[in-house]
Amino acid sequence: MARMKFLCDAERCIDCNACVTACKNENEVPWGINRRRVVTINDGKPGERSVSMACMHCTDPPCAAVCPVECIYPTEDGIVLHNKDQCIGCGYCFYACPFGAPQYPRVSNFGSRGKMDKCTYCAGGGGPEAPGSAEEFAKYGSDRFGEGKLPMCAEMCSTKSLLAGDGDVIGQIYKDRVDQRGYGSGAWGWLTAYHEDVDV
Amino acid sequence: MKGDAATEGTEPRGKSSVAIFLAHLRLATLALMLLAIAAAIPATAQQLAPDGAPNPTASGVNQQTLLKAEPRIEGYIDIPDTRARVLVQPAGRTWDRFHEVTLHWFGTIVIIGMIAILGVAYLVVGRLRISAGRSGRKVQRFSAFERFSHWLTAVSFVILGLTGLNITFGKILLLPVIGPDAFSGLSQVTKYIHNFTSFAFVIGLVLIVAIWFKDNIPRKVDIDWLKQGGGFIKSKHAPAGRFNAGEKAVFWLALLAGIAVTASGFLLLFPFYVTNILGMQVAQVVHAVIAVLFVAVILAHIYIGTLGMEGAFEAMGTGEVDLNWAKEHHDLWLQDQLAKEQRPAPSSADD
Numbered sequence: 001m002a003r004m005k006f007l008c009d010a011e012r013c014i015d016c017n018a019c020v021t022a023c024k025n026e027n028e029v030p031w032g033i034n035r036r037r038v039v040t041i042n043d044g045k046p047g048e049r050s051v052s053m054a055c056m057h058c059t060d061p062p063c064a065a066v067c068p069v070e071c072i073y074p075t076e077d078g079i080v081l082h083n084k085d086q087c088i089g090c091g092y093c094f095y096a097c098p099f100g101a102p103q104y105p106r107v108s109n110f111g112s113r114g115k116m117d118k119c120t121y122c123a124g125g126g127g128p129e130a131p132g133s134a135e136e137f138a139k140y141g142s143d144r145f146g147e148g149k150l151p152m153c154a155e156m157c158s159t160k161s162l163l164a165g166d167g168d169v170i171g172q173i174y175k176d177r178v179d180q181r182g183y184g185s186g187a188w189g190w191l192t193a194y195h196e197d198v199d200v
Numbered sequence: 201m202k203g204d205a206a207t208e209g210t211e212p213r214g215k216s217s218v219a220i221f222l223a224h225l226r227l228a229t230l231a232l233m234l235l236a237i238a239a240a241i242p243a244t245a246q247q248l249a250p251d252g253a254p255n256p257t258a259s260g261v262n263q264q265t266l267l268k269a270e271p272r273i274e275g276y277i278d279i280p281d282t283r284a285r286v287l288v289q290p291a292g293r294t295w296d297r298f299h300e301v302t303l304h305w306f307g308t309i310v311i312i313g314m315i316a317i318l319g320v321a322y323l324v325v326g327r328l329r330i331s332a333g334r335s336g337r338k339v340q341r342f343s344a345f346e347r348f349s350h351w352l353t354a355v356s357f358v359i360l361g362l363t364g365l366n367i368t369f370g371k372i373l374l375l376p377v378i379g380p381d382a383f384s385g386l387s388q389v390t391k392y393i394h395n396f397t398s399f400a401f402v403i404g405l406v407l408i409v410a411i412w413f414k415d416n417i418p419r420k421v422d423i424d425w426l427k428q429g430g431g432f433i434k435s436k437h438a439p440a441g442r443f444n445a446g447e448k449a450v451f452w453l454a455l456l457a458g459i460a461v462t463a464s465g466f467l468l469l470f471p472f473y474v475t476n477i478l479g480m481q482v483a484q485v486v487h488a489v490i491a492v493l494f495v496a497v498i499l500a501h502i503y504i505g506t507l508g509m510e511g512a513f514e515a516m517g518t519g520e521v522d523l524n525w526a527k528e529h530h531d532l533w534l535q536d537q538l539a540k541e542q543r544p545a546p547s548s549a550d551d
Contacts, residue, residue, distance in 0.1 A: 011260065017278065034279060039287040041261045043276035049260045051275075053287055059377055062296035068367045069384040070375065086384035088391050090367065091471055096299070096479050098292040112395070113471070160359035192290045 003078040004121060005167035007174055007196065008052045008156070010185045012161035015050035019153035019162050023054070026122065026152035027141025033103045035119040036153050037158055049185055052162045054153070055080060055101035055119035056193035063093035063102060072124065077145075080165075081126030082116060084139050089113035098192045121164070122151040171198045226369075234385040235430045263288075272477070283472055299488075303368060307492045312314045314496040318503045328509040330525050333439075338520040339537055346411055347519055353404030361495050363390040368488065398465055405458045415442040416451040421532065440534040450501050461487055 013037050023029065023036045036054035057080045064072040064080065068137035071086035072093065091113050093102040104113035124131050125140030132143045144152065154164035163170040171187070178200040187198040266273050274288040298397055342350070366374065366387060377381040420444035428438035430446050438444070445450065464487035475483065505512050511525035526534040 008275075032282060034281070037277060037279065037284050039275040039277050039285065040285065041266070041273065041275040047260045051287055062293050065296050066299045068371055069387050070371050070380065071384065086380055088384060088388040090391060092299070092484075094283075095477065095484060096292045096296040098289050100286050100289070100477075183260075185260045188263050189288050191264075192288060192293065 002164065002166035003168070004057060004144070005078070005170060005190075006054065006056055007163045007170045007187050007190070007198070009161045009163065009177060010049040010051050010173055010188060011177075011181070011183070012149055012159040013038070013050040014159055014161070016158060018156050018158055019052045022152045022156035023119070026118075026144070028137075029117070029141065030105060033105060033117050035101075035103065035117065051188045052153070052157075053101075053189065055097075055121075056099050056189050057119075057121055058098075059194040059195055062096035066092045066096040068092065071126070075121075075123070075126075079123050079145070080123040081120060082118070082121065083118075083127040084115040084125065085127050087115045089115055099189055119151075121145060122149070158190075167194065174198050175200055197200050247441075283477065286477055289477055291478065291481065295484070298485060299368075303488050303492075304372070306489065307365075307368060310492050310496050311499070314499050318500060318508075321503070322507060327507060330511050330522060332524045333526060334511070334525075335523040337523040339523055339526050339534065340519060341515040341521045341526070342519045344519065347516055349404055349407035349411055350398060350516055353408055356397045356401035356404055357498060358396055359403055361491070361498070363394040363397070364491055365495070366390050380477050387414065395469055398462070399468065401458075402462055405454070405462070409455055412443070412451060416448045418445070418448060437528045437531075439487060439532055442530060442532050444529065446504075453497050454494075457497070460490040461494060464490070 017038050020034065020036050020038060024034075027035065031033055036052060038050050038052045040048060040050045042048045057074070059078070061072065061074055061080045064070075064074065067082075068090055069086050069088055071084075072080060072082040074080050087144070089104060089107070089112065091102075091104065092102070093116060094100070101118045103117045105115070105117065106112075107114040120126075120140050122142050123145035124143030125136050127136070128137065129136035129139065131146045136143060144150070149155070150164045154162045157163075163173060174184070174187055175198055178198075184200055186200075191197045196198055213498055254483065263273070267288070267290065271291055273287045274285050275287055277285050367390075370383065370387060374386075378386070419441065421439055421441060425438040425440050425445045464483040467479065467483040468475075468487060471480060505516065511522050512529075515521045523534075526537075
């Protein structure tokens with residue numbers, strides 16, 4: 001089974017935010033929720049780099065470990081899904097997530113959080129809803145993965161900076177790029193997410 | 201070495217070694233600063249392309265260099281969500297380890313350990329009886345308002361304790377028994393109960409502190425009480441005022457732990473209102489560790505107030521204690537009470 005991963009080649013990211021828009025549109029994510037975002041390091045200074053970040057679908061996912069109701073789990077493809085029916089909105093997954101991926105809609109009292117929402121790798125939800133059903137789409141968004149397609153963010157990336165797919169394949173693509181151009185700022189988040197880096 | 205010798209010659213030996221130490225410290229600091237600057241240079245220096253030509257686009261920030269320099273990589277973001285500025289924070293995995301390994305062990309050892317200690321105390325020391333037996337005469341110990349304040353705090357503490365422990369231990373103890381859907385429904389309800397009961401607890405704590413602060417200020421008699429083992433070690437009862445040193449310890453621990461769990465709890469209740477991700481993680485660690493210790497202290501408090509001592513519970517139950525119980529445990533306080541009863545109080549200001 002392929003191990004699905006994301007890789008953002010920061011030397012190619014132009015901070016166009018098309019991935020953010022593609023994600024919001026594809027999954028009809030509610031207002032105020034950003035499953036994917038682009039962060040610019042050293043903005044306006046020499047050496048500025050932008051990185052597109054969402055859930056990295058970690059190996060040994062810390063969000064799943066800390067969840068008090070155990071509603072988050074990795075699939076056999078390494079995609080981290082969750083069941084919104086069981087989520088209690090405690091916010092612990094956000095404290096544990098190295099990438100700030102979990103998002104919470106605001107509900108009523110204090111800073112009370114609703115059911116957690118995050119990138120599903122466009123693979124639908126982790127709940128009991130039938131894959132590709134309207135109920136699943138309303139709660140979790142698109143199930144492109146079930147149709148054999150990759151996440152919309154990576155598919156829409158104009159510079160092919162954001163790569164999605166089998167970790168070995170996209171790791172090799174990045175490695176080849178670095179070999180050819182002679183530099184690279186690293187596979188952002190890989191060491192933290194997958195306990196391994198792309199050896200360049 | 202030359203400088204060292206010079207200072208040694210002119211100043212007393214002790215002082216000169218301090219001066220040498222400070223000089224070394226300054227040198228070490230300078231060296232460290234130089235090292236830090238040296239380490240920062242390659243990150244910004246221009247790298248060379250494979251053909252040896254300087255490459256202007258190769259001077260970009262490097263992930264590993266950034267992570268070595270600071271625990272979190274932060275940047276600029278187009279959306280007005282400051283939390284989203286943090287790109288990578290490996291500390292999330294550290295917090296995960298604390299929450300899933302350290303806290304589980306710490307909580308288990310402290311709470312089960314306290315229950316074990318209390319069990320041994322019950323088996324070895326047993327229930328502390330009123331040595332002289334009951335006199336049948338009652339003395340008012342706590343007013344209705346004092347008891348209300350105590351029970352407001354106590355009931356809310358038990359609710360907070362159980363609902364809090366559910367968040368940490370529920371998935372190990374309860375989830376396999378009642379199943380994931382029932383457990384998640386229960387946890388959703390207990391989360392709200394925990395959030396709202398916190399206010400009752402804070403009100404109770406404020407009342408308790410306001411009412412009993414004066415009587416809990418440590419006095420000389422407390423040292424004697426501690427020296428005599430508080431009546432636990434010897435069968436003889438140590439003198440004590442309204443509250444003995446043990447009760448005072450519970451009072452101050454409850455106040456300090458109460459402040460810590462309240463402050464950290466409100467940070468968690470209003471996430472990211474005043475702090476960032478590091479602050480939230482620290483708040484959770486403080487909240488969990490202090491709460492576990494607090495539960496252990498209160499378990500001991502509950503034991504001594506119910507099973508552990510005859511005649512103690514009625515003080516908070518009906519508000520009246522037996523005269524002989526008061527004589528044995530709070531003799532100085534009883535003297536004052538009886539003196540007050542004998543001669544009617546001349547004025548309310550005479551307190």
